[in-house]
Amino acid sequence: MKNGLKIVTIGGGSSYTPELIEGFIKRYEELPVSEIWLVDIEEGKEKLQIVGDLAKRMVEKANLPIDIHLTLDRRSALKDADFVTTQFRVGLLDARAIDERIPLKYHVIGQETNGPGGLFKALRxxxxxxxxxxDIEELCPDAWLVNFTNPTGILTEAILRHTSFRKVVGLCNVPIHMQMDIAQMLNADVSRVHVDFMGLNHMVYGSKVLLDGEDVTEHVIDLIATSSESMTMNNIKSIEWSPEFIKALRLIPCPYHRYYYKTREMLEQELKDADAEAEAEGTRAEVVKKLESDLFELYKDPNLDIKPPQLEKRGGAYYSDAACRLIASLYTNKCDIQPVNTINNGAISSIPNESAVEVSAVITKDGPMPIAMGDLPVAAQGLVQQIKSFERLAADAGATGNYQTALLAMTINPLVPSDIVAKQILDEMLEAHKEHLPLFTKEPIA
Structure with a gap:
């Protein structure tokens, strides 16, 4: 009989791990974790050791009986796990920089989870x-998988379509940021604010806002339309929305919608940032590399035994805390409402039941129960359906290594202007990433 819960984190050398450890520490009373296994690969060995040492100091400071284990052996770590979290990056930040720079050569947005960059992150x-x-099915079949590796929507789709495993929940910090920003606009504590979310990962809309149970959606939309401080995140440029557009949309867009509703402006900004001849800050991957380097220097300090506040400068801030909250709710059958990526099961009526959606759901011991939202308003339906088609093809291409499927996914993505450009970008990126794409071995079609 185990004395406590075993948590395994794949990608344990991530800069986000201290937030994860902090989340488990502060929830220890409801989530009795006895061991946390941080798993990484050989290339991440040094970072794993640095983060692992900090994690041990954090647990020691909290005076909790949690054992921290560091390993490069995923299978030995997974044995009898209760929860598995995934936060890894195939190809590390160098691969992300390629994802961002190659599309820009063709005047196409280069971004980690959208357009060609998002496709290739999925393929890898x-x-x-x-x-x-x-491995989970073999070594810990009763464990829940909580994935916040991007693109989490496509990864959830791939698991639902290419395995029989259903104990998976995808997690994104975008809805959490949106809820926090809305609470700030309303000068209210975030606990008083409820937002109904519906859509897809990085394509999610806020459809209703309640403040102390009262519907304030129209007021929030007006605030967003008239605010000079548009809702955004550290990894997305804050280009203001047209007030008339926001009032006409009558939905709360997420920060990533800028790539679709403000494509030209976002592309111009990316080209400016990436201009090697100018004194530019570089692509987001290059900015993050510097942030990560600074963070790991902080983490090395033997006197540091807390999550440093500088971590919030990373675009994924609050991911890990959200993961701990989700795990606690799954474990305790809390039945609270959280936005997650899960199987649709009719929550959004125009999306197939078996597909992954990002939607508000009641979190139970049996998993998320998505709340029936009806259908998206007509203004959002077309874009969401197009991205859903892209996600399905991207998931299939990633699972099979099929060139034609990948080409089709690239071409139907709304950020890619033509089939010719799609093929050019696809071929160049397949060559650039070939080390991390072992399934793509066949020659492309002529």
Whole structure:
């Protein structure tokens, strides 16, 4: 009989791990974790040791009986786990920089989870997450998988379509940021604010806002339309929305919607940032590399025994805390409402039941129960359906290594202007990433 819960984190050398450890520490009373296994690969060995040492100091400071284990052996770590979290990056930040720079050569947005960059992050990551699931099914079949590796929507889609494993929940920090920003606009504590979310990962809308149970959606939309401080995140440029557009949309867009509703402006900003001849800050990957380097220097300090506040400068801030909250709710059958990526099951009526959606759901011991939202307003339906088609093809291409499927996914993405450009970008990126795309072995079609 185990004395407590075993948590395994794949990608344990991530800069986000201290937030994860902090989340488990502060929830220890409801989530009795006895061991946390931080898993990484050989290339991440040094970072794993640095983060692992900090994690041990944090647990020691909290005076809790949690054992921290560091390993490069995923399978030994997974044995009898209760929860598995995934936060890895195939190809590390160098691969992300390629994802961002190559599309810009063709005057196409280069971004980590949208457009060609999002497709290639999926192509590299889908085979790995499917192998992780295979190991979970063998070594800890009762464990819940909480994935916040991007693009989490496509990865959830791939698991739902290419495995029989259903104990998976995808997590994103975008809805959390949106809720926090809305609470700030309303000068209210975030606990008083409820937002109904519906859509897809990085394509999610706020459809209703309640403040102390009262519907304030129209007021929030007006605030967003008239505010000079548009809702955004550290990894997305804050280009203001047209007030008339926001009032006409009558939905709360997420920060990533800028790539679709403000494509030209976002592309111009990316080209400016990436201009090697100018004194530019570089692509987001290059900015993050510097942030990560600074963070790991902080983490090395033997006197540091807390999560440093500088971590919030990373675009994924609050991911890890959200993961701990989700795990606690799954474990305690809390039945609270959280936005997650899960199987649709009719929550959004125009999306197939078996597909992954990002939606508000009641979190129970049996998993998320998505709340029936009806259908998206007509203004959002077309874009969401197009991205859903892209996600399905991207998931299939990642799972099979099929060139034609990847080409089709690239071409139907709304950020890619033509089939010719799609093929040019696809071929160049397949060559650039070939080390991390072992399934794509066949020659492209003529």
């Amino acid at each position: 990551t889908v085979p790995v997450i499917l192998n992780v699931v295979k």
